[in-house]
Amino acid sequence: MANKSRSTAARTPAKDMARRPRPAAPDSTGKQQQSILGFFSKTAVGVAASGRSPLAVSAPRHGLINADAIEKAQITVPTIASSPAPTPQKHAPRCTRPLHNCDNHHNDRDDDDGNEAGDDECGEKEGKRKRRQSEDHRSPRKRSTLASPSDDCSSDGQEVNGGGDSFDFMRRWGYKPNDARTARPAPPPQQRRQVAPTRRTLPSKADKEGAGGGGGKSAWLAHVMDMEKRTPDHPEYDKSTLFIPPHVWNGFTPFEKQYWAVKQKYWDAVVFFRKGKFYELLEKDAMLGHQLFDLRITERIGMPMVGFPVSAFDTWASQFLSKGFKVARVDEMESALGMEMRVREDSNSNKKKKTSKEDKIIRRELGCVLTNGTLVDEALLHNDMATFCAAIKESTGDDGQPAFGIAFVDTATAQFYLAQLSDDVDLTKFETFAVQSSPRELILERTSKLSSSSGMSTKALRILRNHATPMTIWNHLKPGPDGFWDGDTTRWELEAGGYFGTAWPEALAAVRDNDLLMSAFGALVHYLRTLKLERSLLSRGTFQPYSPMQRSGGSSSTLVLDGQTLINLEVFANSVDGGSEGTIFRLMNRCITPSGKRLFRQWVCHPLGDAHRINERLDAVDLLLLGATTDSSRDLREQFTSGMAKLPDLERLVSRIHAGSCKPNDFVRVLEGFEQIEHTMASMKHILLHGGSSNDGDGDDRNYGMIGRLLTSVPDLSEPLGFWKGAFDRDKATEEGLFWPSRGVDDDFDSRVDAINHIKMELQALLMRQQRELKNRSIKFADINKEPYQLEVPKTVKVVPKDWRQISATASVKRYYFKELDALIRALQEAEEIHSQATYGLTSRFYQRFRADSEAWLQSIHVVAQLDCLASLASLSSSLAEPRCRPVFVPDPDERSVVEFKELRYPCVDVDDDFIPNDIKLGGDEANINLLTGANAAGKSTILRMTCTAVIMAQLGCYVPAASARLTPVDRIMSRLGANDNIFAGQSTFFIELSETKRILAEATPRTLVILDELGRGTSSYDGLAVAEAVLHHIASSIGCIGFFATHYRSLATAGFARHHPEVRPRRMQVLVDDVLRRVTFLYKLEDGVAESSFGMHCAAMCGIPTGVVERAEVAAREWERRGQLKAGGGDVEEEPEPANPTEAACYIPLGFLSDVSNMLRDEGAADDAVTGHCVNTLLRAIETL
DSSP, X not given: XXXXXXXXXXXXXXXXXXXXXXXXXOSSHHXXXXXXXXXXXXXXXXXXXXXXXXXXXXXXXXXXXXXXXXXXXXXXXXXXXXXXXXXXXXXXXXXXXXXXXXXTOOOOOBOTTOOBOSOOOSSOOTTSOOOXXXXXXXOOOOOOOOOOSSOOOOOSSOOOOOOHHHHHHHHHEEOOXXXXXXXXXXXXXXXXXXXXXXXXXXOBHHHHXXXXXXXXXXXXXXXXXXXXXXXXTSTTOOTTOOOOOHHHHHTOOHHHHHHHHHHTXXXXXXXXXXXXXXXXXXXXXXXXXXXXXXXXXXXXXXXXXXXXXXXXXXXXXXXXXXXXXXXXEEEESSOHHHHHHHHHHHHHHOTTSOOOTGGGSOOEEEEEEEOTTSOOOGGGOOXXXXXXXXXXEEEEOTTSSEEEEEEEEETTTTEEEEEEEEOOTTOHHXXXXXXXXXXXXXXXXXXXXXXXXXXXXXXXXXXXXXXXXXXXXXXXXXXXXXXXXXXXXXXXXXXXXXXXXXXXXXXXXXTXXXXXXXXXXHHHHHHHHHTXXXXXXXXXXXEXXXXXXXXXXXXXXXXXXXXXXXXXXXXXXXXXXXXXXXXXXXXXXXXXXXXXXXXXXXXXXXXXXXXXXXHHHHHHHHHHHHOSSHHHHHHHXXXXXXXXXXXXXHHHHHHHHHHTOOOHHHHHHHHHHHHXXXXXXHHHHHHHHHHHHHHHSOOOGGGGHHHHHHHHTSOOOXXXXXXXXXXXXXXXXXXXXXXOBOTTTXXXXXXXXXXXXXXXXXXXXXXXXXXXXXXXXXXXXXXXXXXXXXXXXXXXXXXXXXXXXXXXXXXXXXXXXXXXXXXXXXXXXXXXXHHHHHHHHHHHHHHHHHHTTHHXXXXXXXXXXXXXXXXXXXXXXXXXXXXXXXXXXXXXXXXXXXXXXXXXXXXXXXXXXXXXXXXXXXXXXXXXXXXXXXXXXXXXXXXXXXXXXXXXXXXXXXXXXXXXXXXXXXXXXXEEOSOOOBTTTTBOHHHHHHHXXXXXXXXXXXXXXXXEESTTTTSOHHHHXXXXXXXXXXIIIIIOOEEEXXXXXXXXXXXXXXXTOTTEEEEEEEEEEETTTTEEEEEEEEEESOOSOOOHHHHHHHTTOOHHHHHHHHHHHHHHHHHHHHHTTOTTOSXXXXXXXXHHHHTOOOHHHHHHHHHHHHHTTOSOHHHXXXXXXXXXXXHXXX
């Protein structure tokens, strides 16, 4: 009855419905609720008749929920028996609501016989048929007043302001596919007895039919299984597939078969199913749309359904993606007319074949599957940074150490990265990869060989979880040809697929025999295949090797920033909320183009390590700051920034063109972008040459270094752009989204347009003939709704041919069709349909023509990105307040390492902010290690971070906020900062301190900058002091690196080896202390010496700790200090006295010094001359001190 009612409504003329009087509005809130309940009761009856259940979802209305959460919901529905259910409408009222939230917006329908008629639209065709009006027993339509992300809808009926149990029931109405119980239908209209609402369990369809085992649609949806018939509690259950029993499949209509053929393979995705001008969500997806976004629920062939216009796809896809769901989009491959033409052509070509119901339905196919980690459409990408999808496989190397094969891709630019990591026991390289890439989607192998079912070690999984976001998607593939491929399967699939033509890409061919890496790459390819992305990405992608910690020698060397240092220095994410506010990257990134921002992030991950390359980049920054002349500097920078400021993301858009999925309006933006690049680069060359000639009359590029080479390397774009300037109508492409080539560009297009124009000329000739025959020049064609070329005749014309059919009429005109006109209209529609289908071929030919110049387009983008990064460094340098300077690098590798800054400030602070500058000197003719002591909150950590930030800025090729800067290139920054633990990993604060310190002791070199902050605070005072002293001695005596060692252990600087060690310089933060008021004034100035105390009691008093507590703490502190001195045999002496006789001082030889002599003697004659030389140098300096 429900289908029949809908079909009847679809044939009702809109003007007849418009004349029907509206029923009176309910006069009480109770009646409004009864109407709402009646509406839902009626819906429940329709759903129950098909064996499906409207269920109540207990998940939160707004927030991250998924299908698993919905399946756990409990279902109870109040019994509705307080009033008769309203009489169903025979005719749907005229709809004036927005299309996305309208429940009668579908004129086209899929009947059980498989036929489809018409397209989706709101309202009915005017004057199509006349029907008798029915004015009684019509209940007004009610709708929910819940907010929707789209525009509000207006309703023919009265708005329901809601309230009470009935409204709550409506809000909680949801769907649970795993429950076989169905909704109880509403009482019949004749039932008048008032019954108090009660809550009862919904009966199943099997119970109502008296069957024992259930059956039909509700049973297989109530107890879902994957395609291998495994239930969700099975350890190998595949949540992405659904088993549909054969007897259920055979009972499906053609439309249902189309839908479930896709849904059963993407059960964990939200399927957007194209239906005319709308996308529809069916079954559990519809309930998700209602639950999460208040989309209005209707019904299609017994399934819950919500719909919205095609134009709103990006909006709603983004909404579901933001909640962590996958989105599968099913598109129509032909129109209704195209379907009819196909059926007719098939019948003519094979007259013996009988046309089936499946043939008479519009063909639909899965277009794409969207996930947060594999988005390619610019409209769905919300920032310019790369988004990575990574496949990881872990193994054990020949040396027993962990090994990783990693393949990850930025699908928006088709950039593939391949990494083979031979790691240490702490997984330093793997952690660095996780921090640098921050993958949004992970592909792991599901196996039980290692300590976890995901095929990865516990430590590796913890690293991924620590650096993953809540929106990270985790995919676990079982090993085999249908999941996580091994190396042999990957090689075979790549060869069989023919993705690379005659030769593999160089970077991929280099690792072809690496089974571990090829297995990870194979898993990535298989996953992209399930998303229908692998062919377009592999065929046009670029491949390059990836090393998270680049440390190759010579000019290609870089400053290594491992994962822990990136975290400690807050390079990409702050420690407050994990965002970018206050980070080094946020401070330095001044790029204006999307490709420049992505490249600059790579620059920050890997600052330069070679003095020559750093100075070359600094020369380019100088040129942009100072210019060949004073005027040319300003013009050069302004020309670039003004020309490139509005440049679209050409790198991503060119990738879309190569995939054949770029929209015509975006293609116009691409062409205009390259035209702007051509103009800007030519202007910059002119300005640069003009500046050079004004200096010395020489136009040679040697004076312009990196800038000159980049401008010269821009390919000539005049020829390829010349073709596109007149190739098609850009206005039509921008406004209508259609390619309309100029005459002579595409012969096939021209012939199809000529055919259409010829039919239109025949229609015009027919019109003129009718005007002559009927002797009325007012006769004309009129397009009404979707019935074009109706012959509109004034009513003054009394006689028309008898074979004319009246289609519609007004008070003054009548409109007709007749046989000859029908034939011409049909011919025109078929010609336009053929032309529309052939337009896809035109688009493909256009994009193929564009791909012929791919090398020039990509080279231009790369040059612009590099210039943008240089301009960003110049912009940052110019924004620094005075004093600022260009850093000077000491290139001689035989020199002692040195880092020296005069009046250094934190880069994000201006001089006007009263920031206290400090002089920093590490190494050179001074000690390598600064032993830093001071009060709490005195600025020690700021000194450490400020020094590291200045070094990173200098080696990126940027000015630094200091009066002067002199340093040798640092090969690595290693840090141990902060106090934290990892409860979930079972790691205490002291454990983490020692783990990070062990890495420093094992991998630091004399060129390494080491930052150690309060080592040893995670354990007892004596143990912590002992560890801190041993570590300080080792890095000062054996490693010879430069850096800071900040501590609250005052005795570390006043006793033991540190007092006399030539490579340790005690320094402190200045403070002013008022013991009476217990107040400390921090001066934030670095000076030589040892801090008197940490002034913890003063800080406690300043923080508001009660005075009595502070006084008691002071007494306790003095007592503990006295006990410690007595235990050490020091009596009441506060610290070791200075000997009065210098000879007496020389008699004391610290244990650390003896250890140095022992190490030197043991290492004499060793192969490592650098270590032996350092030991000798340390010995000589120690002897001089003694």
